[in-house]
Amino acid sequence: MRILKSTQKNIISQAVKILKAGGLVIYPTETCYGAGVDATNPVAVNKILAYKTFRQGKPMSIAVADIKMAAKYVKLNPTAKNLYQKFLPGPLTVISAGKHQVAPGVESSTGTLGIRIPNYSLILKILKSFGKPITATSANVSYKPRPYSIKQLLKYTSQKQQTLIDLFIDAGTLPKRPASTIVDTTLDDPLILRQGKLLPPRGERSYHPGVVTHSPQETSQLAQTLMLKHWNNLQKQPLLFLLIGDLGSGKTQFAKGIGKFLKLTANINSPTYTIVKEYDYDRHQIKGKFIHLDTWRLQHLAELDMLNLQAHFKPKNIIAVEWADRTVDPILKISRAARAKIITVKISVGSSPTQRRITFGR
Structure with missing residues (x-):
């Protein structure tokens, strides 16, 4: 695992080079450290699935640079566009009907796809330079705490999992903020699946005779x-x-x-x-x-x-x-x-x- 400071001059080109090669990059966001691979590359997606371990068919969101890039991968209805305009970039995952342009295992089994536009300048620059989406799952392995530092990540990952990481972009210890809010916009009304900080909430059985x-x-x-x-x-x-x-x-x-x-x-x-x-x-x-x-x-x-x-x-x-x-x-x-x-x-x-x-x- 290679570790580079987020302030290093060539960090963007190094990250893009690794992503193009199908590598796994751990990167900072406004919530916690995320794990990113080329979301359109099946080999790269299999690599992150191996890193995360017990995914059990759970879909993964993707990070994009802007709404224009998002529209290449999901169908944006008026509800979704309204959320993009009001809250993105920011800690919000917007779920829409996918266009099936990502690798298997990224979209849900029903064909929906979550989109993140991180409110983190460095990551947006990497995404724009890369020109494609990367996965936006948190960098913790399944059932372990979300990592806010490289020390925490190393504590809760095995040596085998660490060998799967090609690059860790080290921005120091991140503030401990809640996970992103997840909103499904495939219905007429937005449906909040996970409440974060951003949005307000909207065998044979035996019976007691009663x-x-x-x-x-x-x-x-x-x-x-x-x-x-x-x-x-x-x-x-x-x-x-x-x-x-x-x-x-x-x-x-x-x-x-x-x-x-x-x-x-x-x-x-x-x-x-x-x-x-x-x-x-x-x-x-x-x-x-x-x-x-x-x-x-x-x-x-x-x-x-x-x-x-x-x-x-x-x-x-x-x-x-x-x-x-x-x-x-x-x-x-x-x-x-x-x-x-x-x-x-x-x-x-x-x-x-x-x-x-x-x-x-x-």
Whole structure:
């Protein structure tokens, strides 16, 4: 691995030379260090996939110099163009329908492609000189922290992975900033898949015979009761609630009960437009995260890949999924791999407007 300072005079020509040869370049951005190869070169893309290791079919975004270059690789609708004009360059990934001009493994399985225009002068100059997009994935290997320095990168990569790196552009230790916001513009309205700093949010199962609640408060109380029942399990495995029911049945009210049990002060609302919302909790000196997911607006199961749900399935973490019947198979696959405790909750309207019949079990 060759290391060059970002201030070195010939850094642009050196980086372009390596990219043209199919090499892997670690480069600084306004968020963290990224890993870049020629996104149109299948051999180069295979190299970065080998470096990242456990990608499991996840797509990769690409970095481009400007909207003109972006238009060569994706179909830009008015929603996407509006985001480009308002927020790019900057920490925003805009997903559009791809034109299939990149190497296999870069676009998603549904043919969409994320575009980044980094707000980093050196990288924009490299992109303009190279004339083609490079991958814009973070430089960490799968399931390791995003790197903000060469020291951190070396700490969390093996010797074998380090030999895959051809050039590290060293800009020192970068400020620890959030990852980019990811917005899908393939629908009429922008759909936020990952909330960053930039944009505001928008086998056979057995069932409990069921209970009837007569108010939203009782539904919330049931959620707290179930949380208390499984609290000890939570210390050694993640806890997953699959919430199933029609619109207005009480899925969000159930999630509010989880938040209340965890002593969250934030108002728990259904994350319909942000898809996922994350809360830190500290209950009796036990710390973890409550992940609230709403899959109603997901158009393709592949969009789950962008949410990186695997990272949330850890002991002490609670995951509640509204409209879980829409994505049950991939979520169950993730949860079983993490040895999560799974509770399926089915909610239906009873004989009165406030009455709910609730069954739950594995």
